[in-house]
Amino acid sequence: VVLAVEATLTKGAPTLVYGQLGGNSRVHVASDGVHVTDEAGTDRVHIGRIGESVNAEGTITGEYGLRVVSSDGSTVIIDGTSDMYRIAATGTFTLVGPAGSSGNCVNTTMTVVVATDFTYPPHVEVSVETATNQAAVTPYWSAGLNGTISLGFTSSSRVVNTDETEIRATWFAQSDQSALTDTFRYRVLEQTAI
Amino acid sequence: MAMLLAYDVNGNVIATLDYLVHRDDQGRVIGLVDFDTYEQAGGEMTDVWTVEGATGSKVWPEWLGSRAQEFQVELDGEPGHKRAVALVHRESGERRERIAIEAAIAERIAAAGDQPADIRDIVGGPGRPLRLNDEGRTVSRRARP
Numbered sequence: 045v046v047l048a049v050e051a052t053l054t055k056g057a058p059t060l061v062y063g064q065l066g067g068n069s070r071v072h073v074a075s076d077g078v079h080v081t082d083e084a085g086t087d088r089v090h091i092g093r094i095g096e097s098v099n100a101e102g103t104i105t106g107e108y109g110l111r112v113v114s115s116d117g118s119t120v121i122i123d124g125t126s127d128m129y130r131i132a133a134t135g136t137f138t139l140v141g142p143a144g145s146s147g148n149c150v151n152t153t154m155t156v157v158v159a160t161d162f163t164y165p166p167h168v169e170v171s172v173e174t175a176t177n178q179a180a181v182t183p184y185w186s187a188g189l190n191g192t193i194s195l196g197f198t199s200s201s202r203v204v205n206t207d208e209t210e211i212r213a214t215w216f217a218q219s220d221q222s223a224l225t226d227t228f229r230y231r232v233l234e235q236t237a238i
Numbered sequence: 239m240a241m242l243l244a245y246d247v248n249g250n251v252i253a254t255l256d257y258l259v260h261r262d263d264q265g266r267v268i269g270l271v272d273f274d275t276y277e278q279a280g281g282e283m284t285d286v287w288t289v290e291g292a293t294g295s296k297v298w299p300e301w302l303g304s305r306a307q308e309f310q311v312e313l314d315g316e317p318g319h320k321r322a323v324a325l326v327h328r329e330s331g332e333r334r335e336r337i338a339i340e341a342a343i344a345e346r347i348a349a350a351g352d353q354p355a356d357i358r359d360i361v362g363g364p365g366r367p368l369r370l371n372d373e374g375r376t377v378s379r380r381a382r383p
Contacts, residue, residue: 136304137253155290161261173304227304
């Protein structure tokens with residue numbers, strides 16, 4: 045790798061060093077970037093100009109990014125084009141269950157406000173970390189009689205103070221859950237282009 | 239680096255903020271917010287986050303995930319400059335002392351010499367909280383709690 049980097053970083057006209065580096069390294073330098081192959085020779089990782097081609101006007105097209113392919117060579121994990129979510133902030137909180145009763149659905153809430161600098165409401169994901177109740181990831185609904193909701197969890201986000209994110213979780217029930225305390229994990233997800 | 243705790247009027251931990259990405263003036267992510275440095279410089283953690291039902295927030299040098307909410311915070315220091323000095327397990331009474339954690343970190347760094355010190359087994363990490371047993375003691379990630 046060092047040899048290739050030195051060659052391309054030399055002042056003046058760069059020397060083209062294409063091909064496989066270090067014998068068994070499985071790292072290949074090409075005109076569109078760096079590729080890593082697996083033992084079967086399948087191209088698994090590509091960093092550089094993804095989807096490079098030359099159009100009719102002779103212009104090289106393609107976007108710089110990262111492309112990662114699964115071991116079977118057919119499933120693209122990171123395609124270098126689709127947006128992704130990054131976790132901008134994460135933490136946990138405790139929420140005590142509501143004191144509902146049959147025919148009387150009540151709720152408890154918890155809000156956490158984080159200085160994310162986001163001026164838009166980001167996607168949030170809230171999941172239960174303790175298994176007292178059967179909810180892995182919100183929203184979770186359990187239907188009661190006559191189409192009513194007997195138990196549920198929801199989560200939402202909104203912008204507060206111009207650039208902060210409020211994460212709100214709600215636990216509601218038509219039964220007395222007030223003796224229960226669950227811990228939840230929240231994740232603030234930022235959509236990002238690659 | 240550290241985790242943030244939010245606690246209620248009784249000192250019970252009710253929420254954590256394990257990490258928050260840090261951005262430059264252009265909005266580009268440049269790392270994680272260093273909560274500990276901010277607190278030591280006199281910053282209030284409520285500048286970073288607020289939690290419903292919380293009366294305060296402090297930095298803690300370990301990552302415990304949601305298990306942190308089994309503890310009560312002990313504070314010490316001058317008014318306006320208090321720090322969390324211990325977490326006390328609400329059921330077992332097990333104490334996790336900041337001074338012992340910081341001493342273990344310093345010892346590990348000294349032993350590493352010029353090499354980077356791996357302190358993950360001491361403090362855990364963002365997205366990799368320490369594993370605790372029922373009494374709130376750290377257990378090996380290889381062992382069943």
